[in-house]
Every structure is written in structure tokens, then in C-alpha cells.
Amino acid sequence: MEVIPVRLESRGFGETERRDMWWSTPLVVLIGLSLFVVYATWAAFQNAHYTYGPYLSPFYAPEIFGDSPHAWFGPKPGWIPAWVPFSPALLILPFPGLFRFTCYYYRGAYYKAFWGDPPACAVGEPRNAYRGEQSFPLILQNVHRYFMWIAVGFLFLLSYDVWLAIWFTDPTTGATQLGVGLGTILLAVNVVLLSCYTLGCHVMRHIVGGVHDEVSKHPLCDRAYACSTALNYKHQLFAWGSLFSVAFADIYIRLCSMGIWTDPRVF
């Protein structure tokens, strides 16, 4: 007997036989990322309350031009027209922003949460047409590796800011003294989480060792590949952990600077 196979109809948007709460993870991603983007955009446009004592908010670091003592090249230069919205954060935030936007983990997560491609595994999609990352425009996501190098540069700059964050100026004498405040700890934890996120990036894993079929023959690569792989297994965790720590460090410094919170000193 000849059997003619038939194809089952594709399901419509959101249709599935799944009974579990399949919508919960994409919903949490949708809310989490939206909150972050809204807050980061708002904070970047404020151009105020981004420093407190020796602390500089990671949203504003490095401060290339700006009014705080952290600025590399002094205040906003005259050649930037007055009608262009300016803040030190707007000059630098696009880089870490695009690093995260093109990260493999975030891509998979927001394709589901924001674009329904698919809304969740084994759940029907809203559109029939699909090009994925095979062609324009999403093929451009492959620039991720360049943003990774920039992000590695940021790790050094943010580590330097932690170093600066242990030198407090005594308001009465004007003398500089060594100290650690809660803000110093927050900035340090932030750098650790960002490093775990960046060094466990899939591109890093590829470059330091994944590229070789016999990584054991390259001793340095061998060790680096093992480290990057270990971090890579927790990439999702560090992606969210570092997102939260960056935003919280900014909120903390902002509220201290506004006088709403006080910064407790460890010593």
C-alpha cells in the first residue's frame, strides 16, 4: 500500500497544545528589557546627578566631555551645536547598548519576547515570512564581535573608575584619603559581573580557542578557552546580573547625589 504523507497545518499566532505557562519567560524578558531601556534612556538624557563624591555612574563612564571632575577633556565643546541634545552618557552608551543588542543570548530572548519569532517554543507565530539572520537586515547582527572588543575596553575604564572610587576628599581639609563606601562596593561588583558577562561572550570563546580544532596544542588558548567556556555556560545569568548591576549603580549614585540616600562608609 502506498502511503502519501500529509503535512499538518501550521498553527496560528499563540496557538499551542502546551499547558504550562509558556508565556511567562518571554513576558519577564519583555518587561525586564523594556524597563531597562526606558530607565537608561531617561537617565542618559538627565545630564545631572551622575557623580557622587569619587563615584561616577557607569552610564556616564567614560565621561569624555562633561561638567564633572571626571571629564577627560573638560566641558561640552563649542562645536557641538546647542540644539543637539547633549549629555556625556549619550556619547558612550550606544556602544555597550549595541554590544548587548547584538549578544547571542539577548538576540534569542528578544526575538521571542518582542517579535514572536517564535513567541515560545512550539507556539504558533504571528507571521509566515521569515528570513532569520541569513540576509539583510539581521545579518548585520554579526558585527557583535567588534562591539565585544569595545566592551573589553570599557572593562578597563570601569576598573579605573573603581580605583578612583576609593579616594575620598575630606570636605573640611580638602585632603584625599583612602576609603571604601557602599558605592565603591557596588561599582566593583558591577565590574566583576560585566567581566563575567563579556569574557564569557560567544565571540570571546571562539577567538581564544574555539577557532582551533586542537586547542590543546596552543597552551595559552587552552586555558583561556576553558575559562571562557566556564563563564559562557552562565552567560544568561551574567547577562541579567550585569544589566541589573549597571542600572542599580546608576540609581544608587543618582539618589545619593540628590540627597535621598546617604552613602555608608565601610572605613
Next chain:
Amino acid sequence: MNSDATFKIWRTHPEGGGTYQDFHTQVSEGMVVLDVVHRIQAEQAPDLAVRWNCKAGKCGSCSAEINGNPRLMCMTRLDELNLWEPVTVEPMRAFPSIKDLVTDVSWNYRVKTQIQKFQPRHADAPDGTWRMAQRDVDRVQEFRKCIECFLCQDVCHVLRDHHKHEEFIGPRFFVYNAALEMHPLDTADRLPALKDDNGIGFCNITKCCTKVCPEHIHITDNAIIPLKERVVSRYYDPVSRLLRMFG
């Protein structure tokens, strides 16, 4: 535990299409979904078609969708399911249905024949043997756990919803490609095919394949993304290209 349960099982009609048929049956402790299907077959529906072989999660024959999740029927215990409501069992949706729970997965075998075979380098020792470091082999060993259940192919939306069977080989065959391409001894070059004919760019790394794999292979993180990165270095990254020209 000895109780009644209702199973809604997909039945195909001879004239095409299909519907769910409800079966009420006795279930007892320790049963898996495949046992229930067999009991229904024995007691109520002798013409119910189901494919199975090992009942040990190793042959990859009994793939189906249980309450909408791609699973092996023989590895899905009833105590993981809510038996207060009917349990649905339907065939894999990414492949054409032959009868009831049996699908035609022959497309996968055709795809596999098109992938370049293993091409080892010349032997390392005069006696015709090779030397490899354990950890280099470990990396590809993970991929060899695949039992070809094709659950990952079933859940992948590129095949399931967009039917790109002509342009995209699916996660199972990225795992297969990775096992060969990253093998310490292999010399063949599969990157041109991965980029064009195999359509690796269609994967949007949503990791559904990884979630359903009964062998817990890290399909997306360890096979697909590393292959994507190799394709990027070769074709989309002008800096890597330049370095290669001078390096």
C-alpha cells in the same frame, strides 16, 4: 496509584487530515506515555499506529508531542503530567504525517547524505594511527550522543512554522556538522555549505532545540553558535580576513 485518565490521541483519517480521539484508560504507577499508548492499542484501538523500538530513550523512534511539548513517549512518566485533565498526544508537526503518531522523517536521511563526510589527515605515526588529546575529543564527543530522535528538528520554528526544509538543515544536522568540522583529525571544509546550502543564518538562536534534546546536548551554545562564529570569521569579518591575508 491506580486511576483513570483521559488521553486525546491524534488519529489521521484515510481521506486526509486528522482529529483527536478521546480514550479513557486505567493507569498505574511507573507508567510512561508509551505504555498508555500500547495499552490503548491492545484494548481499544488495534489500528492505532505508533513507532517505537527500545523503550529506553536510546533508539529515538518514539518522538511525539505530549501536551504540546516535543518529547520521547518512552521517557515521559505519567507522574510528570497532570492527569486531572486530558493528556494530548500528537505526532511531530515539522514532518509529514503518515498515520496517527507516525511521521515521515526520511527528509532527515536525505539531508544527512549531503553533508561532507569525515576526512582524516594523514596518520600521525608510521603504524597508521593518530594521536589526539582527550579534551579535544571531548568537545566533539558530546555531539555523538545524538540518538536522531529529531525532536530538535520538530521544535525548530524554521522547519516547524516556516517549512524551510529546502534551505535549512535544522539543529540535528548542525550538531552533525559540528561533530565533523571540530573533530581534531578532520580536514574537510564545510563552512561554504554551512553558510549557503545549509542556511545556518536562518537559526535565530532561540534555543528551543537545546531545551527538548533528550540527550541534553548543548545544541545552540556548543554546536550552532561556534559554527556561526566560524562562518562569520570566514565571510563577514573584514578584519579577520585581512589578518588571514598577512598571517
